[in-house]
Amino acid sequence: MFTGIVAAVGKISSVKPLEAGLDAGVRLDIDAGALPLGDVALGDSIAINGACMTVVARTDTAFSVDVSRESLNCTVGLDAPGEVNLEKALTLAERLGGHLVSGHVDGLGLVQRFEAVGESWELVIDAPRELAKFLAFKGSVVVNGVSLTVNRVEDLETTDGKVCRFSINLIPHTISVTTLKHLRAGSKVNLEIDLIARYVERMISMSGGLGGAQATA
Numbered sequence: 001m002f003t004g005i006v007a008a009v010g011k012i013s014s015v016k017p018l019e020a021g022l023d024a025g026v027r028l029d030i031d032a033g034a035l036p037l038g039d040v041a042l043g044d045s046i047a048i049n050g051a052c053m054t055v056v057a058r059t060d061t062a063f064s065v066d067v068s069r070e071s072l073n074c075t076v077g078l079d080a081p082g083e084v085n086l087e088k089a090l091t092l093a094e095r096l097g098g099h100l101v102s103g104h105v106d107g108l109g110l111v112q113r114f115e116a117v118g119e120s121w122e123l124v125i126d127a128p129r130e131l132a133k134f135l136a137f138k139g140s141v142v143v144n145g146v147s148l149t150v151n152r153v154e155d156l157e158t159t160d161g162k163v164c165r166f167s168i169n170l171i172p173h174t175i176s177v178t179t180l181k182h183l184r185a186g187s188k189v190n191l192e193i194d195l196i197a198r199y200v201e202r203m204i205s206m207s208g209g210l211g212g213a214q215a216t217a
Helices: 069-074 129-134 172-177 195-209
Strands: 008-017 026-031 045-048 051-058 062-067 082-088 107-117 120-128 140-143 146-158 161-170 188-193
Touching (some): 120 129
Antiparallel strands (some): 008 082, 026 062, 045 051, 120 161, 140 146
């Protein structure tokens, strides 16, 4: 589990095909930047641009993860060198500064607008229509591993089909300590919907299918 509060900006320094070839995925070597790795063991989880990955090797300043072809197909930003948002898995002793995040990318969003508005920045993203029911005014969403609050949401019919368009206000601090500063109109981003919303939707759909019947011992 994670919080969506980025701990450091690291950098993918190399992307190497695994032994079975590109169809089997890649190994990423990542410079951890300011992320301390002293308490990270092999097998631990680190979120990279919002995608939960397992550490398979590490030094004092860098670590490596293996990314499956399936994960590469469902995410962006994990297939080439460049800056990435990093967060170590949550412990029970830490503050939950963002919201509960699983590190499982639910879909890709497309940035429609990213521009300064006063001292802040407005980020407008089109999400796949199937995620629309999980996006709500003042609700939480994860964009490239960053926990953010939805300020506006609307369902639209565009030339690319039906989408859920939502906007987010980014304060200068968020811009300065994450890779979101590099986004532009046309950029693709990793999206994860709120964990609680996911379970609420499942419970509602199941209680409707079961006709409200209660389990018996």
